[in-house]
Amino acid sequence: MKSLITKRRLLSSVVILATATVLAGCAGAGGGASTGGTVQLTLATVDNPQMKDMEQLKGTFEKENPGIKVNFVQMEEGDLRAAVTADVASGAGQYDIVTVGAYEVPQWGANGWLTDLTPALKADKSYDVGDLFPPVRDALSVKGDLYAVPFYGESSILMYNKTMFAKAGITISDHPTWQEVAADAKVLNTPDHAGICLRGKPGWGDLFAPLTTVVQTFGGSWYDNNWNAQVDSPQFADAVNFYVNLLKDAGEADPVSNSFTECLNLVNSGKVAMWYDASVAASILEDPKTSKVAGQMGYVHAPVFKTKESGWLWSWNLAIPKTTKHVDAATKFVEWATSKEYEQLVGKTLGWTRVPPGARTSTYSIPEYKKAAAAFAPITLDVMKSVNPKQPGVNPQPWVGIQYVTIPEFQDVGNQCAQFVADAIAGRSTVGDALAKCQPIAQAAGDKQKK
Amino acid sequence: MTATMQSRTTGARPRTAERRRASWVPRGLVLPALIFSILLTQIPFVVTIVFSLLNWNQLRPSEIQFNWFHNYVVVFTGPDFLPSLFSTVTITGTSVLLSLLIGLGFALLLDRKFVGRGIARTLIITPFLVMPAAAALIWKWSMLDVNVGMINYGLHLLGLPPVSWNTDFPVATIIILLTWQFTPFMMLILLAGLQSQNRDILEAASVDGAGPLRTFRWMTLPHLRQYIEIAALLGTIMLLQVFDPIAIMTKGTGGTKTLSYLLYERAFIGLNIGEAAAFGVVTVAVTMVVATLALRTLFRVFIEGNVRDA
Numbered sequence: 001m002k003s004l005i006t007k008r009r010l011l012s013s014v015v016i017l018a019t020a021t022v023l024a025g026c027a028g029a030g031g032g033a034s035t036g037g038t039v040q041l042t043l044a045t046v047d048n049p050q051m052k053d054m055e056q057l058k059g060t061f062e063k064e065n066p067g068i069k070v071n072f073v074q075m076e077e078g079d080l081r082a083a084v085t086a087d088v089a090s091g092a093g094q095y096d097i098v099t100v101g102a103y104e105v106p107q108w109g110a111n112g113w114l115t116d117l118t119p120a121l122k123a124d125k126s127y128d129v130g131d132l133f134p135p136v137r138d139a140l141s142v143k144g145d146l147y148a149v150p151f152y153g154e155s156s157i158l159m160y161n162k163t164m165f166a167k168a169g170i171t172i173s174d175h176p177t178w179q180e181v182a183a184d185a186k187v188l189n190t191p192d193h194a195g196i197c198l199r200g201k202p203g204w205g206d207l208f209a210p211l212t213t214v215v216q217t218f219g220g221s222w223y224d225n226n227w228n229a230q231v232d233s234p235q236f237a238d239a240v241n242f243y244v245n246l247l248k249d250a251g252e253a254d255p256v257s258n259s260f261t262e263c264l265n266l267v268n269s270g271k272v273a274m275w276y277d278a279s280v281a282a283s284i285l286e287d288p289k290t291s292k293v294a295g296q297m298g299y300v301h302a303p304v305f306k307t308k309e310s311g312w313l314w315s316w317n318l319a320i321p322k323t324t325k326h327v328d329a330a331t332k333f334v335e336w337a338t339s340k341e342y343e344q345l346v347g348k349t350l351g352w353t354r355v356p357p358g359a360r361t362s363t364y365s366i367p368e369y370k371k372a373a374a375a376f377a378p379i380t381l382d383v384m385k386s387v388n389p390k391q392p393g394v395n396p397q398p399w400v401g402i403q404y405v406t407i408p409e410f411q412d413v414g415n416q417c418a419q420f421v422a423d424a425i426a427g428r429s430t431v432g433d434a435l436a437k438c439q440p441i442a443q444a445a446g447d448k449q450k451k
Numbered sequence: 452m453t454a455t456m457q458s459r460t461t462g463a464r465p466r467t468a469e470r471r472r473a474s475w476v477p478r479g480l481v482l483p484a485l486i487f488s489i490l491l492t493q494i495p496f497v498v499t500i501v502f503s504l505l506n507w508n509q510l511r512p513s514e515i516q517f518n519w520f521h522n523y524v525v526v527f528t529g530p531d532f533l534p535s536l537f538s539t540v541t542i543t544g545t546s547v548l549l550s551l552l553i554g555l556g557f558a559l560l561l562d563r564k565f566v567g568r569g570i571a572r573t574l575i576i577t578p579f580l581v582m583p584a585a586a587a588l589i590w591k592w593s594m595l596d597v598n599v600g601m602i603n604y605g606l607h608l609l610g611l612p613p614v615s616w617n618t619d620f621p622v623a624t625i626i627i628l629l630t631w632q633f634t635p636f637m638m639l640i641l642l643a644g645l646q647s648q649n650r651d652i653l654e655a656a657s658v659d660g661a662g663p664l665r666t667f668r669w670m671t672l673p674h675l676r677q678y679i680e681i682a683a684l685l686g687t688i689m690l691l692q693v694f695d696p697i698a699i700m701t702k703g704t705g706g707t708k709t710l711s712y713l714l715y716e717r718a719f720i721g722l723n724i725g726e727a728a729a730f731g732v733v734t735v736a737v738t739m740v741v742a743t744l745a746l747r748t749l750f751r752v753f754i755e756g757n758v759r760d761a
Contacts, residue, residue, distance in 0.1 A: 082720065085509060085719075085722060089510065089722070090509070111510070111512065200618070201702065202704050253598065253615050254596075254597035254616065254617055254618045256617050256618040256701075256704060256705075257596075257597070257617040257618065257700070269598075271598060408508065408510030408511060408722070409510075411720055412720055412721040412722070412723075415720050419702065419704045422618075422704040426618045426619055426621075428705055437530075
């Protein structure tokens with residue numbers, strides 16, 4: 001009898017727990033409605049540190065604009081892209097403001113999914129549109145109209161641990177070649193720390209962001225000027241072989257698990273000597289409150305082979321879907337979050353290293369920022385100005401963009417190919433096999449552009 | 452109990468017409484629920500079938516049109532379907548088998564009386580209550596991580612080199628996690644089975660000189676058969692839909708692209724609604740065929756049920 005009671009109690013607690021889980025799930029999905037005169041804005045964003053800062057500071061905006069409340073929905077990059085695309089493309093209207101990557105802005109703008117921000121931004125003199133970085137602004141425009149504003153922009157750089165270099169008795173130049181980096185990585189690869197951290201997590205925005213820049217500087221490209229897929233070209237294969245071998249010889253352990261966040265953890269805890277990734281990482285590594293390697297890191301240009309520069313160009317931007325019912329309130333928030341005042345607010349409350357970089361030219365002339373970000377501000381400015389999204393590789397290309405191809409099919413192509421390359425990284429197949437499987441997928445997407 | 456049942460069936464026998472009329476009352480009571488569930492399950496399915504006949508890429512909203520069976524041609528001639536079916540069968544089958552075996556072990560242990568049995572039982576059930584995404588994150592970061600994971604720390608203590616689980620053994624990674632998560636479920640069902648066993652018969656067996664192994668093989672196991680079947684069936688149904696650990700840990704590489712993950716990829720990364728719907732329809736069809744065959748031939752619960760009805 002006693003056991004029967006416990007069994008029943010057990011069962012009911014299971015049921016209660018299950019119901020609670022389901023209800024919690026429902027509560028997360030709703031929102032976005034306006035209640036009693038207050039406008040509730042739902043903002044979908046990537047869970048990067050700069051966005052978390054924005055959430056922390058939203059109170060200031062809400063105080064200045066009584067009647068507007070902003071709710072943040074944070075997601076991992078891949079999940080966000082999927083959720084926002086599904087929401088915007090189907091017109092569901094769940095989000096009032098979305099963070100959109102540089103890859104999607106021109107495509108979504110052309111599809112008519114995003115609100116044209118040009119009139120609102122030009123009307124507001126204090127906003128100073130001309131101050132936004134020109135290459136970033138170009139990447140976000142469709143026929144001269146701005147469909148999103150950059151919250152922060154970035155390129156890719158090589159970060160290295162100066163202490164480990166000194167211990168190994170080697171140095172690195174300001175513009176290293178990939179061959180030099182590979183040689184250094186092998187020297188620095190010890191049982192205590194790996195030589196270099198490179199992204200291996202399958203995904204076009206994970207593995208293929210750095211890998212595409214390597215492909216381009218090796219003379220390869222996804223497509224030639226007539227949209228013929230070039231994945232099976234020898235240059236593409238050389239680059240991927242180089243990347244996979246570098247990972248095998250001197251890379252971090254378990255690369256298929258690793259992307260930006262994982263590598264950041266490894267660098268932060270002194271487990272790797274070099275890291276080729278987004279320049280925005282420097283500001284996190286230099287924050288003495290969270291980083292163990294602050295002050296120990298050096299920063300140089302992205303390694304090259306046949307080109308002069310090979311850094312990528314990326315920005316996370318705020319855009320307003322056409323489906324929102326609160327365009328005015330949303331525009332107010334977008335302007336606030338990308339304004340010069342916001343930069344001052346971040347600097348004064350959270351610290352000057354946390355100011356979102358790469359969006360405004362004037363950021364790099366704020367004296368406090370220049371001082372606090374002395375380690376990485378000059379190189380960021382330098383790289384952001386010298387990259388060329390119109391022709392990043394050796395040969396001309398029919399799209400604007402560096403580490404991605406601005407066609408709707410690319411995320412699918414990049415994703416499937418990244419899975420094949422991950423198999424090659426794990427040694428389950430060869431790079432040749434992986435690229436042979438990738439070529440027809442890329443070609444099918446290229447054929448759609450020819451029409 | 453048996454006496455009352457007999458008196459009910461052999462007692463006052465109503466005439467056929469009356470009985471038929473009387474049987475409509477319970478049917479009428481069930482009808483609203485039946486209609487509701489038909490609407491709820493079949494309308495989405497019909498819509499999915501319609502979607503599967505469309506050329507519909509979300510990023511090209513101006514090009515939506517019927518392309519009839521082209522999506523199905525892609526499903527059956529493309530390189531994705533068969534490997535994905537194989538992954539699904541491998542991952543589901545192995546996880547169900549392992550969690551059944553380990554669950555049976557735990558159930559046998561928990562069937563004994565000992566101090567702290569309640570606490571032990573609650574602790575063992577916990578993995579099943581953790582949300583799948585949270586479980587996947589726990590395993591990714593605290594258990595299997597190559598630098599700080601507990602499993603690799605354990606290997607290190609034994610003097611073994613760390614294992615890059617996700618890179619080198621993606622299928623095993625997923626199976627380990629699923630087994631961890633579903634063992635408690637299997638254990639609960641099997642424990643209920645064990646506790647419903649008649650102690651007198653077991654005692655009689657031991658008086659007759661049967662050892663614990665023989666008792667288990669010839670008394671307990673036949674008694675448990677129905678419970679094992681139910682546990683396997685429910686476990687398979689739940690594991691067929693598994694998604695979170697694959698999305699969080701392996702991203703579909705190295706033979707972990709199950710049908711549910713493939714569907715997600717086609718719909719949310721390929722943004723190809725038509726193709727995803729076609730994969731969905733084919734998956735449902737395959738599952739139904741397999742499930743029907745399995746139910747008819749393997750599971751005694753259902754076979755006997757049919758015999759009794761006839």
